[in-house]
Amino acid sequence: MEKITPADHRYADLAAKRFNKRYTGKPEYIVLPTSTAAVVQALQEVVDSQRRPVVRSGGHCLEGFVADPTAQVVIDMQLMTAIEFDTTKGAFVVDAGVTVGELYRRLFLGWGVFLPAGEHPGIGVGGHILGGAFGFLCREYGLAADHLYAVEVVRVNEQGKVQVVFASREDDDPHQELWWAHTGGGGGNFGIVTRYWLRSANVSGDNPATTLPQAPATLTTFRIGWEWKDFDEASFATLVHRFGDWCLRHGGPNSPYISLFGILFLNHRNIGKIEIKGLATGATAADVINAFVKDVVEPVGLAYTKQLEENAWLQFALNPFPELFQPGFDKAQAKIKDAFFRRPLTDDQIATAYRYLTAQVPIGGMIGLATYGGVVNAIPPDHTASAQRDAIMDVACNTGWMDPSGEKPSLDWVRNFYKDLFAASGGVPVPNEQTDGAMINHPDTDLASADWNTSVTPWYTLYYKAGHPRLQAVKAAYDPLNIFHHALSIQAAL
Template sequence: MPAESLRPRPVGPTEVGPGDPRYEALRRGFNQRWVAGPDYVVVAASTADVVAALNTHLAGTVGLASPPRRITVRSGGHCYENFVCGDDVAVIIDVSTMDGVYYDTEMEAYCVEAGATNWHTVTQLYRRHGLTVPGGSCYSVGAGGHISGGGFGLLSRLHGLTVDYLYAVEVVTVRDRSHAEVTVARKDSPERAVQDLWWAHTGGGGGNFGVVTRYWFRGLPEPPAQVLTRALAWEWDLFKAYPDKFKSLVGRYGEFYLAEQTGEGGPDFLRDFDYRDLFTLLKLNNHAKGKVGLVIQLDGTRRDSIERLNRFLNWLAPEEDYPQTLFDLAMGEHRPLNDQFIPTRLPWLTATQNFNDSGPSRCGKYKSAYHTGNFSERQLDVLFDHLTSEYKNEDALLQVDSYGGRINDVDPFATAVPQRSSVLKLQYQAYWTWGDDANHDGVWDYQDALVDPSIAAPHLKWIRDFYQDMYAETGGVPVMPTPEVPGITNTDGCYINYPDVDLNDPEFNDPVEGQPWYLLYYGANYERLQRTKAYWDPRNVFRHEQSVRLPGKDGSVDR
């Protein structure tokens, strides 16, 4: 087995329980909606620590008449739902200190340990080897969950998803039902079951099959030496006065990426220029923010980059009709970027650091959708109506990411990510803080939300109503086309790394018109994921509200 990082390691796992000053921090993640009450948190420094933690937990569950409380895993702590920090959690295994990034000579591949953050991963790979993984821009997200869900970021249109380069993964599983064992699953493993375990970690999501401790990559790409960036915004007052301008802006945004992918329609200059390197984030903020924002990045080493940037912007939003303003407000997870109002050429690593943010720790609710086509006229009306409704929250938005390019060159069955024909990726976001001392203890904290659910209620209602209205024609969710009725919609399901338990609920996902949550995430790949689950985790040790179900346990009851 490949050698572990050569850095000194403490002997044995560290257990942090109630009464330890670290307990309050380690029993929660980034989303302050979820605070667990585990018996203890295991801070693992090695794969052996993970094995020991699992074996201790398993030994304590022998002979129990009912399913034991869960054991969960955290790397960066960015799970949007309560999959890691739920009320029913007995033990959290924290792998965040397992953060090595190095070249493994025996494996002939680049190793990223599961606790490495996005920022640590890209800095180590680039500074030492001139390479990168095309992953996310939130610096503190951990590799363990980010990669297993697919891995998507600003270089993905140019270089694909992170998992498109995954060669092997080390997983601690409980296959024999009684104790933990370590398996290194390779893309070229001769055993079908082991190959399935590798494949399941190319988009199957975290918390399903075991504890990931290490990933290995081959063929990693070189990022552009320099990138060209811009960040700008438009005033909401303009769009409120002229709603058609808002709908035209968003409609052209979708039209551009659909035309770039299909070669049909769109601006004439798409026939003369290659835009596969163009990645954009359209920040459709709630009107309380006062602005709508746009972040742009493309390869800065090409001589035509500034011309391509200007042509794109002049077509998308001609300045005489859409006066540009500074991106001088925090929007979603991005800080103010007013220093990049003028086109800016920077080394790729420097630009990546500028975009690297996660926003403050607060409560949040998220939803997602892949779009294979442009927004319909009805959807554009829904967008405007919900973003300008009576609900006012500066920290609520729909972020529309560009998609396609190299991502869509890969067969939907080659990895566990089935969405390989989309052109846009949508993330619905609502953030809030407690805002009220509901339990009258003199402070604001998570306990106030436990006492008074009305603190979260308006935010949850807004994002749920928005989402259901956007996809009202398909049961309130962005369904995937099916073999029986192909092409009935412009959507292609949801992103597993933006989990949303509302997809399980018939109140928000119509049982007749919608699709089960597992099809929205995995499509036709779900059956293979279930077979993998049955082989590697037959006892269902690793589970949460949207974990892959054992075969025969995924019918209407799990919607």
């Protein structure tokens, strides 16, 4: 297998492939396999030479799990991009190097269907689906992992021999636990996923058009905007309360509003605006959005702008909310700190948010509150490794900077903001009545740091809750030599 070393003119380009510019790796070489057999060969060579491999698919990791100076070989999946319908399994088979945008395009144009997955088209399915994967249509159709039928994993056994394992959700599959671990266990843990098979639950037969949900013909997006300067603490609190109350009332699978998804962007005042962006599907989309506006937006009592726009599905999926993902947004260094909420923010948490968002600091940042739940909450917590099944919001404190001088103020701001938000539970969203841990697709190494997590709840319980021992058993069985590891990887024994 060809090794791309620093002497190769492709190396610089490949080494630069990562979303979060906060981290830089320096692998001895990078390989670009084009088949499962090539992945096996490349990995065997790495293991035999006692080097440390990491696998990369889309390069959208938010932490430095791939761009890691101690990683010696990057196995880059981006040339494995086939998407087919496998009639023998009645499922779509998708190579790990496919991006989410390409998956949307091919599934829609080929068969009229879609997988409810993440928001940015550049994410790789390789590192995405196995982390659960939520997105714009998750309230109506569930997580991407809820539609996972099977995986093909290249793993290393106790003797250091590389093997290919097929693991499906079928009850009589001896590798069913490995499939389960890939429904929310997160990337870089058990081996290299080479292929995913996708088929929704309770679907049988081999008709591709009914194997995954039919894509909506159109959807309606909405954008609500306020001037930050118009807010005082009382109107800010009204907005956050109204949004949280809506999420609480409509977080279950039987809500008549599961087709609506929205994010409340509580930007730092430096940014000048507070916004809600979202969408609804179906013939009644505009009515659903207008009812949401009446419920959440109007009670704030401030002037706002409102824009509704009908979009064809694929055009939206390939370029959603263009202003969010403008050219250059991927040049930044970033820190994202995620938390699931079961109940709305408390008065104290809203006061904390107001304090941090109006603090006079030279940073750009925000707290984003995304609607969650809907049919995601129809699935029992142990059914998949995505354990949070009664959350109503996914909340993230974010910051980004371009210049090195921005690092310290931005990190201090976002870390202390999050810590103070969860001051009543040791600085982290412990599973309790109000909060429910965090999402592994948004990994945050601070959760494993005694400086930032002063609760008695370890990082792995925040991410996996009661499923963690099961993931440990899978790790022991399928990666006994701990070939695949990073700062938040599953450890067979603690």
